[in-house]
Amino acid sequence: MLADYYKKVNVWMRENRGDLYVVAIIFFVGLASFGIGRLSILWPDKEPIEITNTQLPITNDDGDDTIRNQHVNQQGDSANVTPTIQRKYVASKNGTAYHFPWCPGALNIKEENKVWFETKEEAELAGYKIAANCEGL
Template sequence: MFEKFKLFVIDDAIFMTILLVMVGLASFLLGQLSVTSIKTTAIPKVSLSANSVNFSGQKTPIISTPMGVEKNTRSSQVTNVITNTQSDQSFQYVASKSGTKYHLVTCPGAKQIKKENKIYFNSAEEAEAAGYTSASNCPGL
């Protein structure tokens, strides 16, 4: 009986194929087992805003700007600027908080500015007084 098995092992390609498939299957199953035994924990997402508020037992919160974030000096210079609290239909000019150009509200460049970054002006003089220059690609300026 042992001689028949020995001849089957040495001469038969089917046995080698079966052995190779079994080794591959065992390797695959061991790999799957090792992956499923590792518990995956969700990493909490942390969002850092431009300003941080500290409520350290005080009546009024302390608002600080983190290191590496510059304060927008234009917003402190502008007095008659209304941001996105009102409709942009009542204003003629708009600019981005981080940009250097102002646009007509109907210009394509104005439509690309995010709503939370928009600053509105009643006149071109107000926009220029705030440090903005007119956009060259906006017809009508």
């Protein structure tokens, strides 16, 4: 009985040899693709770090209000460094609160309406109060 099944399978395989090759190729290509996909998770490509906002100042938080800031040119050439006076706080001409330059409220102020201050005291003397939505103030 087992010999009969063996003969039938051999006859069927000889008759369908071309189809079996196609099925085997599809199976092994799929298996190889799956394996390569799994390997790609183990070694993901690292995305380069991009600095998107080059306008924010670089600060040194040592408590000195007369800190000088250095902006590097767009190409990243550190040889062309120009010192600039750091602006720590910003307010709107039409508003009543002052912010750090990176706070959400400060980002909504138009450039022509911005008023800059070096210290908190300077902003408060001008009649502005601390912004409630800006962390760290």
